[in-house]
Amino acid sequence: MGRIFGTDGARGVANVDITAELALDLAVAAAHVLGEAGAFADQRPTAVVGRDPRASGEFLEAAVVAGLASAGVDVHRLGVVPTPGAAFLTAALDADMGVMISASHNAMPDNGIKFLSRGGHKLDDAIELAIERRLEEPWQRPTGAAVGRIGDSGTAVHEYVRHLEHTTDARLDGLRIVLDCANGAAFEVGPRVLAELGADVVAIHAEPDGININLKCGSTHLGDLRAAVINHSADAGFAFDGDADRCLAVDANGDVIDGDQILAVLAMAARAAGRLHDDTVVATVMSNLGFVQALRAAGLTVVQAAVGDRYVLEAMRAGGFTLGGEQSGHVIMSDYATTGDGVLTALHVAAQMATTGKKLADLAAVMTRLPQVLINVPDVDKSRTGSDVAVLAAVVEAEAQLADTGRVLLRPSGTEPLVRVMVEAASHDQAIEVAERLAAVVGSALAI
Secondary structure: OOOOEEEOEEEEEEOOOEOHHHHHHHHHHHHHHHHHOOOOOOOOOEEEEEEOOOOHHHHHHHHHHHHHHHOOOEEEEEEEOOHHHHHHHHHHOOOOEEEEEOOOOOOOOEEEEEEEEOOOEEOOHHHHHHHHHOOOOOOOOOOHHHOOOEEEOOOHHHHHHHHHHOOOOOOOOOOEEEEEOOOOOOOOHHHHHHHHOOOEEEEEOOOOOOOOOOOOOHHHOOHHHHHHHHHOOOOEEEEEOOOOOOEEEEEOOOOEEOHHHHHHHHHHHHHHOOOOHHHEEEEEOOOOHHHHHHHHHOOOEEEEEOOOHHHHHHHHHHHOOOEEEOOOOOEEEOOOOOOOOHHHHHHHHHHHHHHHOOOHHHHHOOOOOOOEEEEEEEOEOHHHOOOOHHHHHHHHHHHHHHHHHOEEEEEEOOOOOEEEEEEEOOOHHHHHHHHHHHHHHHHHHOEO
16 A cells, blocks of 8 residues: 555545545544544544535544544534634633544546644654555454544534734724635634624625535636626635645735735734734745845845645744745644634734735735746656756756746656746746746756
């Protein structure tokens, strides 16, 4: 059996890759590993289990809950809740572990299972590997009163909503905001939080039926949000993905505000409020050069981690930093959350608009986004990306041409035999020209 856990839990086609049998076995193995690690102390272990609305989450939830209870774990079912909500409630309910059943922004046929440790933190690679090694091993099954009990947490969503609302003192009265909930896990929480703080909320794609999650909507399809913001004369729009751990925005003109711009807005706000630890923000190597230049010009430090919110989190924890994120809209505000939280992000951007009286476009203008071109070069030996003489020479030539006005990044895919060629430049035409030239060299020199 190959690795089951990827960069964000186990994920694949539900009932093919992610089966009920696998879900049950993973739940049992996770209970054993976390128990032996001392997470459960001397008392009866507890777990919280949440899911997004996709149809397969219903049977996978049943399997996970059954596995945990059969291993002697008491289970609190949260029902449909955002991933950051499950993380928050793992800590708030003092549970020993959390489980979230979701495939995030993936299409409806997919699903996934991710585990959280005490406090609502994602597991590191070593713990995930230990869980995989314990799959299907013989174990002593509890009987009688020792089996786990299962109950529903009726106030879970309410507690999460209250938590979000208490992260800001700002009122949103006078702001009209469109929310694209992706027919996903934030369909209730997102509109409720902003409305209760005074915003006039227009919710779209907020009627999940188990099938329509992420279907031409949400943070990966912004067309409907842009149109709705214009049609409703809204001040801003925010789009979540299926499990609401990411957020992208649209300003009043219908222009997209990406994760880098959102992160820049929040960084300036946090610095002004004295909440930005060591005046440092964690981003990734894919963050736009305009973001890096703007923050450095403002006297802030940018730490760039590998792509993936788990790597952003690792860098934040290592340095004790309080703000980090990705261009895709994963924004982590560690004063309030242990994971990216789309609703929290939207709330704090809206709060900054309300507090300053500025339009979102004006706030986002703190950085100028350089034109960025990304080309995937398939069917290549990605292992030679950093050593091939021709490729290295082409990179040096491109960097010399761009000088301080752009940059080049070659990134081997983590899952496919391809190399991603990313170029940023002062103009879109120059970025395309340099990227296409580099891609041709990579395709020729590293051809399989």
